Structure formats: structure tokens, C-alpha cells
Amino acid sequence: MHIHQKNFVTFSKKSLQMSADCAILNSREKIMLFEIKGGNMAIKYIFFIIGSYLLGSANTSCILGSAHGHDPRQYGTYNAGATNMGYIFGAKTGVIVALIDIFKGFAVVCLAKFFAENAPYLDLLSGLSCVLGHMFPIFYDFHGGKGLAALGGTILAIDPHLAIFLGLIAATLIVVTHYGIAAAVSVSILFPVFLQLRTGDWFAFLLTMSVSLIMLYKHMPNFKRIAEGTEVRFFVKDKAE
Numbered sequence: 001m002h003i004h005q006k007n008f009v010t011f012s013k014k015s016l017q018m019s020a021d022c023a024i025l026n027s028r029e030k031i032m033l034f035e036i037k038g039g040n041m042a043i044k045y046i047f048f049i050i051g052s053y054l055l056g057s058a059n060t061s062c063i064l065g066s067a068h069g070h071d072p073r074q075y076g077t078y079n080a081g082a083t084n085m086g087y088i089f090g091a092k093t094g095v096i097v098a099l100i101d102i103f104k105g106f107a108v109v110c111l112a113k114f115f116a117e118n119a120p121y122l123d124l125l126s127g128l129s130c131v132l133g134h135m136f137p138i139f140y141d142f143h144g145g146k147g148l149a150a151l152g153g154t155i156l157a158i159d160p161h162l163a164i165f166l167g168l169i170a171a172t173l174i175v176v177t178h179y180g181i182a183a184a185v186s187v188s189i190l191f192p193v194f195l196q197l198r199t200g201d202w203f204a205f206l207l208t209m210s211v212s213l214i215m216l217y218k219h220m221p222n223f224k225r226i227a228e229g230t231e232v233r234f235f236v237k238d239k240a241e
Helices: 002-057 060-067 082-089 091-115 122-135 148-158 160-177 181-199 202-218 220-228
Strands: none
Touching: 002 091, 002 122, 060 082, 060 091, 082 091, 091 122, 091 148, 122 148, 122 202, 148 160, 148 181, 148 202, 160 181, 181 202, 181 220, 202 220
16 A cells, blocks of 8 residues: 555656646747747848838939939939929929839838738838838938838828828818928828827827928928928919910
């Protein structure tokens, strides 16, 4: 009887030890899996954020301007954006540049959603990185455009209904004020506000508002030209005509 009890106790101790070892092993495996997933997730964030910035840095205006033998930053409003390209090379070129820049912002967000759907905020971060790349392109001495078209593409990919709504507001303000800057101000300010109202996400609000404030700073020369009466106006005929 005592022998059986002793064997039972020994067996119980071994069972408990094996259970403890298994628990430790499972914990280690979970930690390793977590680290692997975390590492992969970190790589995705780095890849998409840097990749989106570099794509934005491939400034469409500078590339097409160079193809025509002119740097848009040296002519017109001295800005590497769609509007200035329209001033310099004509409306058709301006529209092409705008569409390409919109597509860039749209594409990086869609790619982030497709390849990293479980990565929080990566789609938004990718779009905003593309906008920052457009404004501060590493390939062009960090002197780029003002980011409106790229932001428009980002909004379109994140929330198409909001993009249409903001687009209508921007178009209406341009028609009423005759200033293109009205679109930039309305979209850059209203996007963070409406995004927060629709989602209740304050972190997303802070991210978007930070970039929006940078965009507004980039538009300071426009405000100065409006004050001086030299800003180009849309849908207004020259008095001499």
C-alpha cells in the first residue's frame, strides 16, 4: 500500500513537472510567435511608410517639368504642383499632374489595406507619408508641392463618401471665391474634423491635423499674394479683355 502511494506521489510530481514544462514551453512559443508577428508588423510599417514617402518624393511636376526642359519651381508660383504646372504648360498638363498625384495617394492607401489589413492606422500613415513626400521630396532638395492632390487621393481611398463631400465643398468655394487656395484650406481642415466625427478616433484626428497644418503653412505664399492682390483667380476674365 505504501509502495503504491509512493509511486502515485512520484507519478504526480512528474506529471506536475511535465505540465509546468509544457506551460513554460507554450508561453515561450507564444512569446516567440508574438515577437515574430510583431517583427513582421514592424517591417510592414517601415516598408509602407518609407515606400509611400519615396513615391510621393518622385514629384510628378518636377519629372514632367524636366521632360519639358523647365523646373516648375523656377516659374509661375514657384511651386511643384498641379496648379502651377497648369499655369506654365497649360490646363491639360495640370490635369494630368493632378490625376497622377491623386492616384499616388489613393494607391498607397489601397496597397496598405490589401497587404496589411490588420495593421492599425497603416493605411492612413501611408497616405499621409505620400503627402509629406510630395511636399518635401528627398529627390528634389525637399522643395516640392503643397500636397492637396495626394491628400485628395488618400481621402478617396480611406472614405470615398467623405472625399466626394469635401470635393463638392472645395469646388463650391473655388467658384464663389475664385481662389484655388479655398480648396486647399477647406479640404485640409475639414478632413481631420469630419474623420473624427465619423470615427471618434482622436489619434487619427491628430495625425491628419498635423499634416493639414503643415499644408496650410506651405500655402502661406498664397495668402500673401491674396493680400497683395496678385494671387491668380479662377473663372475671372482679365480686365483688359
